[in-house]
Amino acid sequence: MDAAAVKLWRRGERERLIALRQALPVADRRRWGERIAAELRALLAERPGILGVYWPFRAEFEPRPLIDWAVGEGRVVALPVVVDRKGPLEYRSWRPGEPLVDGVWQIPVPEHGYRVTPAIVLAPLVGFDRNCYRLGYGGGYFDRTLAALSPRPLAIGVGFAVQEITTIHPQGFDVPMDFIITESGTRRR
Numbered sequence: 491m492d493a494a495a496v497k498l499w500r501r502g503e504r505e506r507l508i509a510l511r512q513a514l515p516v517a518d519r520r521r522w523g524e525r526i527a528a529e530l531r532a533l534l535a536e537r538p539g540i541l542g543v544y545w546p547f548r549a550e551f552e553p554r555p556l557i558d559w560a561v562g563e564g565r566v567v568a569l570p571v572v573v574d575r576k577g578p579l580e581y582r583s584w585r586p587g588e589p590l591v592d593g594v595w596q597i598p599v600p601e602h603g604y605r606v607t608p609a610i611v612l613a614p615l616v617g618f619d620r621n622c623y624r625l626g627y628g629g630g631y632f633d634r635t636l637a638a639l640s641p642r643p644l645a646i647g648v649g650f651a652v653q654e655i656t657t658i659h660p661q662g663f664d665v666p667m668d669f670i671i672t673e674s675g676t677r678r679r
Contacts, residue, residue, distance in 0.1 A: 496659045504628060507617045507653055512549045514650070517550060522650055522673035527556050528613075529671045531612070537644065539609025540566045542581045545590075545598050550614040551648045555587075561585055568606045570631070573597045579634040581608050608643045611636070613667065615649030617658060621669045622647065622679040627657045636665040644668050 491499065534541065541560050546552050554556045560567050568581035573593040582603035584590075593599035617625035624647045626632055636645055647667035651674040658664065670677040 491659055493661065494537065496661060499673060500628065501627065503625060503655065503658075504616050507625070507655075508548055510652060511616075511650065514549065514652070515555060517614075519552075520648070523552050523585050525673040526551050526648060526671055527541035527553075527559075529676050530556055530646070531559060532584070533646070533669065533676065534560065534610065535563075535652050538565075540568055540581075540583075540606050542608030542643065544614055545569060546647045547595070547597055547614070551650070553612060553648070558586060559606060560635075568608055569577065569598075569600055569604070570635070572631065578638040579631050581611075603629065611614045611643045613645060613647050615647045615653050615670070617653050617655045617665070618647055618649060618670050619655055619657045619660075620677075621657075621660070622670050622677060623660045623662050623664055624667050624670075625655070630663065633663055637663075647673060648672075 543553050543557055557567050566583055569584045570579035571582055573580045582600040582627060583606050584600040584603050589601040590598035591601045613624055615624055636642060645667045647670045649672055651672040666679050668679055
């Protein structure tokens, strides 16, 4: 499949997978989210450093209880901010209760906070494949961020097992996740 065909195919897969995720019963997403959070806590307990998280959007795994846990454990948490639509994300420190403002796509971002380099980054999944490649929303933000950060953070894709596809048809710019975590367990690259 050439690059143009992959781009078109991915657009269709994104639409299908987002609709599938949003149609999942809330009770299932909540129950699965508890399993995902337990897997994440076990993995994160072994790895120190700043945790890059995300604000949930379009029925993604809900990371806010995990954020509360991480802060309670003394970990610095940071949210991504789009500062350049063609560049990498910038991570800014944030704690629950600190003010947020609407960012790109009205996703909340820290109003204040200092720029940090996360040691670990959670990336929401639209889709993923068995080789730990992540299908995101198509903006390339996480791929550019992982490529730009030095040292490269541990990348953990987070989503639901129903979002697995055979392949995302990886391209040269796609950066695989180190781990994929779903309610069915943890997969390591």
